[in-house]
Amino acid sequence: MHESMMARALELAETALKVGEVPVGAVIYKKSGEIVGEGYNFVISSNDPTAHAEIVALRKAAQHQKSARLDGLMMAVTLEPCAMCAQAISHAKIAELRFGAYDVKSGGVQNGARIYDHKTCHHKPDVYGGLMEESCSKILQSFFREKR
């Protein structure tokens, strides 16, 4: 199931690519496989510095669930979350986080601020990195190659 969710997240990343945004997509889903929130990077188009794929998906899922707490839900995102998104995922009490590509430059889970490694992190999801890593990396590489 998690692979099909990541495949959907990749579709969302492709949508971001089409509108000129950094191609990252995120899906929030139940154990049953029901999707409750989706998002793709939308920072430039929406003039919103917080509109990363994960934040968009979290806000939509919370509206859907009518709660700021998303206990027991899972997220699949094509890129390792940055520190902003990693902490937002913690605030929302997401149970499991799967990401595709690792982000050595701007990641905040297994790189940089390593949000879940601090004693003061009150909720830490189970984290699985590298799911469909090659496809998730490829779309980012093609974006940054074109930008240069």
Added chain:
Amino acid sequence: MHESMMARALELAETALKVGEVPVGAVIYKKSGEIVGEGYNFVISSNDPTAHAEIVALRKAAQHQKSARLDGLMMAVTLEPCAMCAQAISHAKIAELRFGAYDVKSGGVQNGARIYDHKTCHHKPDVYGGLMEESCSKILQSFFREKR
């Protein structure tokens, strides 16, 4: 000027208190003193795990400026930002950050993940903690005392 901005942030924190949210307020302003975005904690009321005072203010300021980048702008917030907000402030390129109370339990600037202390943090605002600290702490203490 910064004290009057923090006084306004405190008024916003009082509004949060009235609606049963953690009393934190934030103001984004230009060097001229013009306020371009404000916010208070609105997580529970809006079913949005990301609706901290700083995020609300950043999104409003970015709409006002018609840009996801808020270069040269300043933020006054009554509480030390968490890691999510600290990273969002970095993404938005806020030039100066002033906060009131220190947050040993959940702060992400001078506590916890210390977002601006990592090599991979691409933009670090100038940070001044402890502005009007006593007033900013008091309102939080009264909130948590009532909760118990």
